[in-house]
Each structure stands twice: as structure tokens, then as C-alpha cells.
Amino acid sequence: MENNRFYVRVAIVRNREKTTKTTSGIRTVELQPEAKKAIEDQCQYTKDKLRVFHDPTTDQQWKGDHIIRKRIWMSSLKAANIEYRNPYQTRHTFASMLLSTGKNPLWVAQQMGHKDWGMIRKIYGRWIN
Template structure:
């Protein structure tokens, strides 16, 4: 985390940066094209939208018996009921 901070402290809320420019990513497309899609291809994993990793994260924690309220907080939900809401 400290090594990442040297790149991001001037941007405050921006955590990840483009290692080629040392500036924040402009949007998700470069990340998708240079990191996400190649990683999935190399590991022979069917393409998933990066947003879906939120659901994988929550499911993995809940499957391991983590407190639903804590998981909801990690997800940025107001309360635990949003964590258990069924997708529409």
C-alpha cells in the first residue's frame, strides 16, 4: 500500500494508476484491454465484466462464514439487506 501511495497521494481518492504514465486511468477501457481481458484469456477463464468481481467477493466471504453486516460494509451497502437482495 505504501508504494502505491507514492503514485496516488496527490489524487486522494484515485487508488490505481496506469503504470505506463504514472497517472490515474482515464476510464476502465485501458484497464480492460491491457490487464483484465489478457489475464482472463491467459488463465482460460470465460470473460466476465470486472464489476461482477464484487459479487464474487461478497459470495466468497459469506461462504466462509463472515459476518453479513461486515460484508455489507465492505461492499459499501447501507445495511445487510442490500447484500442479500436478489438480482433483478
């Protein structure tokens, strides 16, 4: 936290730790100020645990993304009157925000776990100057 970074070393799929899908997925991600604040706020509840975010009804780590999506994500979108969007799509929001503030596309690609900036160019090139 003091370096404003987190390290992606494993993926959790269906409550099991495994390697990331690609070697590029193993990466260091710089925390944006809002993300750092969210983690710091959450740590008051889970500071002595391996994982930062827990299911508030069980105080255990989440068993999978499907529970978060059904219990929190869908109801939050509905309350905000936003059409359903898969949580995975927030990666696009993250990339778009960084690119719109002038961040280097190669750096953005590294933050997202891409091996080069080709995907950034392909997906966002026509939308962001």
C-alpha cells in the same frame, strides 16, 4: 493503511470526481490481507501521488475503467483461460468470499456500500449457507 482501512468518499466516472451513487456508498472498508499487500507493493511506484494505481504506460491516474478492462483485464482472463467476466462482477467474488468465511451479512453489506443486508440476502442467500 496502519488501520487496515480505506475510505470511500468519491467516485471517479469518466475521469471526473463525483459523489457516490448513494449515501451508503460513502463508507469505510476494512482491507483484506491480500488487498493491503497489493496496495503496499504498488505504493513503491506511486507513494507521492494522490491515487495509488496508475496507468504504467503514462504514470498518470487511470482515465477510466474501459482502459483497464481492455488493456489488462481481458488479456489476463484470456491468459488464464477464463471466460470473459465484467470486472464489476468481482464484487460478487468479494462478497462470496467474506460470507463463506462466516462474516456477518450486515457487515458485508456495509463493506459493499449497501444500506442494509437485503441485497446480500437476495443475491447470496440461496447459494451460501
